[in-house]
Amino acid sequence: MKKNLKIAIGFILALFALASCSKNENEALGTISPIIGVNYVKALHNGDDVNLVKEKLMGATQIAGVVISDKNSGNFDSKEFVLQNTNKGTIAGLVIKLNDPNTTINYGDSVKVEIENCILTREKGVMKIKGNSLTLSKVTKVSSNNTLKPIVLTPTQLFSQFYTRESTLIQLNNTTIPDLIGGEVFAGEYRLSENTAISLFLNTSANANFAQKFLPMVASFIGIPTYYNASSDYYNTAKLLFKMPNEDAVFNQTGSVYLNFPEDFEAAAASSKSQFVMPAINDKVSFKTGTWRIYQGIIGDKINQDKFNPVGKQAIRLQEQLSVAAYLEMDFDLPNGASQITFSYGATNPATGTAVPSTFILEYSQDGGTSWTQAGNSLTSDATVAKEASFSLNIVGNVRFRINKLGLGANGAVVKNGLLNIDDFKVYQNVD
Template sequence: MKKNLKIFIGIALVALFLVSCKKNENEALGTVSPIVGIGFVKALHNGDDVNLVKEKIMGATQVAGLVISDRNSGNFDDKEFVLQNTDKGTTTGLVIKLNDVNTTISYGDSVKVNIENAVLTREKGVMKIRGEGLNLAKVTKVSSNNTLKPIVLTATQLFSQFYTIESTLIQLDNVTIPNLIGGEVFGGEYRLSENLSISLFLNTSANANFSQKFVPMVASFIGVPTYYNATSDYYNTAKLLFKMPNEDAVFNQTGSVYLNFPEDFELAPASSKSQFIMPAINDKVTFKTGTWRLYQGVIGDRVNLDKFNPLGKQAIRLQEQLSEAAYLEMDFDLPNGASQLTFSYAAASPQSGTAVASSFNLEYSQDGGATWIQVGDNMNSDAVLAKEASFSLNLTGAVRFRINKLGLGLNGAVIKNGLLNIDDFKVYQNVD
């Protein structure tokens, strides 16, 4: 019995050994993947051009990924596209430079590119794969209209990580473009941070189909970080650029402030509108932004009684205890609509007694002041310290605004209809 058991165990061990040998033999005979990661390829570049022969890319012949540039926008070279892929949680990208025009590979396409015997290089600072035989026929489209999910960063993070995330899809939220005065268009370059130590620029080609669209003062952007060196191929002395794939890559946008706004009501002296009703001038006064109608209003300059900004000496004061409305009204149109509007307001103090709240609203007109539409709900000036009102708008075309102080009658236990100060009236253009 023991002899039979030993024989059985021996046979089992031999069988196990044979199975193990067969398994290793199969692994050894496994085929090499034809696709190599973009990150692996980029790591081969140490400053000199690299010939991408199979031996250098683990026997592979292709890179694969998602296209993050849009050939239809005109913002990228028509013989190039930007390709990125994600491997083990890390996203990397580079530019594929063809010898012929890209007529078929689009934003969101999944593609494979035969890079065998092509060259990994930097041109004007940008890492690219190019080659004499690298043409559109070497690109295979796998699928289209794939969802592209950008990496969300701040401008500071993008600046500090630029080298590692070159040629990947990045989203920058709530970016302020400094020094806009209004009317600037996308074509050209704009600094993407108010911090002067962050040299990062939004760059749009003159050939882009959105180059003549208005640049927003504040917006979120999706784009591709890329280098530009006008004098050499070195990236470390290149300018850091951020290129939008297309015009849909800007959102949550606020246009630049209109020229001469915010209106601080300082240009005209208080004496030019010192009475609440002045028929001789039709209650109109010209300030730096244009002519305004102050019906039942004056230019207030009383220290500690009128609430103007600390740098100013005047604010508009609308009359109290009226049974009719008092108005601060633009007598001119703004041509490019409005995306946002702000102003400061407070309960002005009378010559004697204490300040009393009042009710008012913001209105707009798009027919030259013939009819007016209220924006939002009525507001109350319930504090003697100035507050800021802010309105998000989406008005296109010519528009004008006014403050309508409600005529609620005499002050009492229920009715509050005191003096109202308005100052620092600011309107932002609509960039849609």
């Protein structure tokens, strides 16, 4: 009896164990996902073309992500788009090359792409997926107008991380294009760093709808890092390019500096304007940028008192303790508006070496000097060490500028109205 009971209990336990093993085995197998991460696919490429069969894709047949190129901008091949996704915290992207034009998939679209039996390759340095069967019908749009958040890097960081950042959305803030002389447009290639060891280039197709827009001297850019090798498909000897998805991918723009600026007020002798008021010349003096009116001011030539920087010998000194305004005023117009103004200012009294503050404003005119509008806030010169003023503007069309030193009257317990020195006046063109 006991023997039969033990056999029965053992048989029941064996059935439970078998059922448990079967259940765990089915759970472990799970369901194979049809989608695989872009980073995994890219890792398959070791220099040779890869046939993307299921066995190499862990049974998957698709990749998914968000499109970061804009077909409407004209800055990309009409048969290609750039796809980016995040897989297990890793952001990766690559180019999808279709066998027919991309007419429907656009910037911000979330899509799935059938890649089974396609080829993972590099063309002129760029990693792509292509294939005879890879047509627009293999792309399924999941949603549109998705928000795209770029990775913020400096040009130096992007240069050092370029391989892993290829075909992803990157933002470069306040980036200088150092080789501009003024008037250049986007079409072509321009170095993106003042460091000549950083060979990174902003590249814009001549077919882009913003190709003929003026290029800013300094701006923040959103773009896609990509390789270009004219002579082979190797990426390690390719040029490093940065392509904007569309015109909206540039902001905080500063145009190139106008020809002959910054004005350093060195081209005329100090003796040509040595008195604060000179009616015989209408208080006007010609410098390298044009003619300026210096009313209640002189060309000062006392280094470290009029001229604060070590280069040159002159600056403009505007009179103190006046009840009327003193002006340093352009007597000519600039044709392409203004995006930024900078100049240096100081307050040293050449007789005493000390500073009494004064208050002044920047003004502009777009009617040839008939009327004037204040730009930004008033400034106070309150130190013997020169400071730099900077005004961000968005002025379109003809414009001229002046410094208006306010006539606050004689110095006293409340009123502070000392001398004002102005130098290195720089005007940046508008890029609109």
